[in-house]
Amino acid sequence: MxxxxxxxxxxxxxxxxxxxxxxxxxxxxxxxxxxxxxxxxxxxxxxxxxxxxxxxxxxxxxxxxxxxxxxxxxxxxxxxxxxxxxxxxxxxxxxxxxxxxxxxxxxxxxxxxxxxxxxxxxxxxxxxxxxxxxxxxxxxxxxxxxxxxxxxxxxxxxxxxxxxxxxxxxxxxxxxxxxxxxxxxxxxxxxxxxxxxxxxxxxxxxxxxxxxxxxxxxxxxxxxxxxxxxxxxxxxxxxxxxYPDPVVAHTQSAYQEIVVTSAVYKGRTDRRLYLDGTLQYSSLDEYRYTESLVQPVVANRPEEVLVLGGGDGLAARDLLKVPGVQRVVQVELDPAVLDIARTRLVEDNEGALTDPRVDVIVDDAFTWLRRGGDGEVPDGGFGAVLVDLPDPRNAALARLYSQEFYALIDRVVSDDGLMVVQSGSPYSTPHQYWRTVSTVGSAGWSTTPYHTYVPTFGDWGFVLAGKSKSEPELRLRPDVEGLRYLRSGVLAAATEFGGDVSPMALDPSTLDRPRILDDSRRGYER
The missing domain is CATH 1.20.1250 (Growth Hormone; Chain: A;)
Known part of the structure; x- marks a missing residue:
């Protein structure tokens, strides 16, 4: 030294x-x-x-x-x-x-x-x-x-x-x-x-x-x-x-980056929500996705409905318009998403998350279900459950697409109740989509896969599930009014899949083997 x-x-x-x-x-x-x-x-x-x-x-x-x-x-x-x-x-x-x-x-x-x-x-x-x-x-x-x-x-x-x-x-x-x-x-x-x-x-x-x-x-x-x-x-x-359009709101929560963009095209406002860089909806065509998610699952006239995810408030908005729906329980993990929904997105969701009929619970859906719903589950169970969660891009989200998760949901649904799961694109992420169908079925549900076209996303898929042995029927309630997209004929065609998106029999995704993670990754690479 x-x-x-x-x-x-x-x-x-x-x-x-x-x-x-x-x-x-x-x-x-x-x-x-x-x-x-x-x-x-x-x-x-x-x-x-x-x-x-x-x-x-x-x-x-x-x-x-x-x-x-x-x-x-x-x-x-x-x-x-x-x-x-x-x-x-x-x-x-x-x-x-x-x-x-x-x-x-x-x-x-x-x-x-x-x-x-x-x-x-x-x-x-x-x-x-x-x-x-x-x-x-x-x-x-x-x-x-x-x-x-x-x-x-x-x-x-x-x-x-x-x-x-x-x-x-x-x-x-x-x-x-x-x-x-x-x-x-x-x-x-x-x-x-x-x-x-x-x-x-x-x-x-x-x-x-x-x-x-x-x-x-x-x-x-x-x-x-x-x-x-x-x-x-x-x-x-x-x-x-x-982002292709100007950013009008941005926040980084403990869970994800949340971005809202907005632009006007030919007199129409295109407002978009992104989570961790992934588009969640466009205000120009979200009604196609939302109607396809909501309307089939409420066909059995439920009075109380459970929404897991859906923090943008769009599903709650449409549920409140369904005759007979008296209460919506919304379980959303990220309070920052709810804050954005109540402010920047209120024009899209029409203030649904502040409606007294909507009980908003800030919690992890898996944990909340494991606790039995903290006393929020009605006697006999919910008549409908909407699983409107982001795609399984990481391990935390993959567990919400697992056999165990859908088995937990089974406990809070009435005997004649229905569940619907947004499942990704049968075209862009085919393994993810059909893996979700298989996983829901492996948890004891009868399933009816269906898909629809949303211009922003392309071909998008859902799974309607019921607790009876027969596959649940895809139908519209006759008393529902004001739909912009769905018709009975549209739903009838929604269960048909072309040769390039044909069904695949896949092993279920579980907590121990989160196969859907790799499915999602392959889809994004494609």
């Missing part, structure tokens, strides 16, 4: 090092969670993608530890360099990935995701060997003492990772969004390194190296600060390239 280096004496500096370890470990995990979240948002995620990202990150940790070996003799300055690089790469990674996806598409963004994951993992992996060397400075340690030092280091590292894992979903993501949260985390990373440099590391370094290290950290902090100021503008620019 040179004769000008004055190594600190005593034990006061080691707790500071361990605290910095915890802070940096928290930052490292947050970077990776940000990339995982963004990958799910812009690319659909999935078990395979998630597994590869996590495995790649863990492998990069080991590579980083090996690459740090030549630098352990100058651990202090090397650690500062690692943290500066980690703060910069981690802080800009989410923004870079988002820009790449919106500008260049999925494949280039996968390259950026792989490179960012590898770089972050390698830099995080280099921390432990450097800090281990630093903590052993000035000690003549035996094996027992080295073991204690490593135990303290690992404990600080893992506890920091736990802190990062808690901060990301409960604080950073919902309050800041992915890109801003990653930039803020980068600043925290640099700040932790700066504090450590000022209190401890400068005692292990020559004056010139200390000054250079401080300037490098200052430069990185300046770059991240600039990004933090500009990130909203960058995001708006990138988002405008992703």
């Amino acid at each position: 040179g004769p000008s280096v004055a190594t600190p004496v005593g034990r006061w500096w080691r707790p500071i090092v361990l605290a910095a370890v915890a802070a940096c470990a928290a930052c490292g995990l947050i970077y990776e969670l940000a990339l995982l979240t963004l990958a799910t948002t812009v690319q659909g995620g999935g078990i395979v993608a998630t597994s590869l990202i996590v495995a790649g990150y863990v492998a990069a940790l080991g590579l980083g530890a090996l690459l740090a070996k030549p630098f352990v003799d100058r651990a202090a300055s090397s650690f500062v360099a690692v943290e500066a690089a980690l703060g910069l790469v981690g802080g800009v990674s989410a923004t870079l990935l988002y820009i790449t996806f919106t500008s260049l598409g999925t494949q280039p963004s996968l390259v950026v995701l792989a490179l960012a994951t590898g770089a972050i993992g390698a830099l995080v992996g280099a921390e432990v060997p450097l800090l281990m060397s630093l903590l052993q400075t000035g000690r003549r340690s035996d094996a027992e003492e080295a073991g204690r030092t490593l135990a303290n280091l690992n404990a600080a590292d893992y506890l920091g990772a736990l802190l990062g894992g808690l901060l990301w979903p409960f604080l950073l993501l919902p309050t800041m969004g992915m890109q801003q949260a990653a930039a803020v985390t980068g600043l925290i990373n640099v700040a932790a390194a700066a504090v450590l440099l000022g209190l401890v590391l400068r005692h292990f370094m020559a004056r010139v190296r200390t000054v250079v290290s401080a300037l490098v950290l200052l430069l990185v902090a300046g770059l991240l600060g600039t990004l933090l100021v500009a990130v909203d503008g960058v995001t708006e620019w990138s988002r405008s390239r992703l």
